[in-house]
Amino acid sequence: xxxxxxxxxxxxxxxxxxxxxxxxxxxxxxxxxxxxxxxxxxxxxxxxxxxxxxxxxxxxxxxxxxxxxxxxxxxxxxxxxxxxxxxxxxxxxxxxxxxxxxxxxxxxxxxxxxxxxxxxxxxxxxxxxxxxxxxxxxxxxxxxxxxxxxxxxxxxxxxxxxxxxxxxxxxxxxxxxxxxxxxxxxxxxxxxxxxxxxxxxxxxxxxxxxxxxxxxxxxxxxxxxxxxxxxxxxxxxxxxxxxxxxxxxxxxxxxxxxxxxxxxxxxxxxxxxxxxxxxx
Numbered sequence: 047x048x049x050x051x052x053x054x055x056x057x058x059x060x061x062x063x064x065x066x067x068x069x070x071x072x073x074x075x076x077x078x079x080x081x082x083x084x085x086x087x088x089x090x091x092x093x094x095x096x097x098x099x100x101x102x103x104x105x106x107x108x109x110x111x112x113x114x115x116x117x118x119x120x121x122x123x124x125x126x127x128x129x130x131x132x133x134x135x136x137x138x139x140x141x142x143x144x145x146x147x148x149x150x151x152x153x154x155x156x157x158x159x160x161x162x163x164x165x166x167x168x169x170x171x172x173x174x175x176x177x178x179x180x181x182x183x184x185x186x187x188x189x190x191x192x193x194x195x196x197x198x199x200x201x202x203x204x205x206x207x208x209x210x211x212x213x214x215x216x217x218x219x220x221x222x223x224x225x226x227x228x229x230x231x232x233x234x235x236x237x238x239x240x241x242x243x244x245x246x247x248x249x250x251x252x253x254x255x256x257x258x259x260x261x262x263x264x265x266x267x268x269x270x271x272x273x274x275x276x277x278x279x280x281x282x283x284x285x286x287x288x289x290x291x292x293x294x295x296x297x298x299x300x301x302x303x304x305x306x307x308x309x310x311x312x313x314x315x316x317x318x319x320x321x322x323x324x325x326x
Contacts, residue, residue, distance in 0.1 A: 114134065136183060198228075
């Protein structure tokens, strides 16, 4: 594989859905059943390295030519669940978002206009054949969107500082039914107590996305590459899901001061993370 050290690696966090095998129609179900028995299952770092390798050719390959046959796998209560990578679909969607995030001169330098135009045309043709396609993975760079924390609870938080060649890890996992219930409760509270805004819009969007999956799925919020950008003490002290839950509960009880304090902790914590992006 080509060396990718010269490419600036985005510090990305992920929201993933793992569906039970029963959610997939044949022949895909059998494919994932065989795949889950592999001993050499890839990690998110393997997925990232493969995607970065596509950026090295000139011109770069923003979207894989073929869809990935890989997935993340976990077992929940004795049920094997998989989260397909779907890197081709996610690549198309990320390319659309890139145009809103980067100035035109920077975008042209990263991906020439002719490459973007051809890729967009390929996506349009593919969507005509696959109108119901959706990704199992959402990605956010240099942040974890606050609406993602609504889906999980602090009790589901797992942190490992890492040791030796084992990298640190910070993630949450929760049953789909719990994630949907939390979204619904939070939306009721927010709509009754605050004006429409990005948090409500984001919750509506992620709630609709969750409805696309099997009710026995597992939802995972993974800090992913962000753990490499933050000091260990910051990771250990990061209880953002608890702060979000505390803020929403305070709003539910009409305690604006307590809600403001919880929100202030969140803003300060994630502003510090975004400042690291500017420093790089």
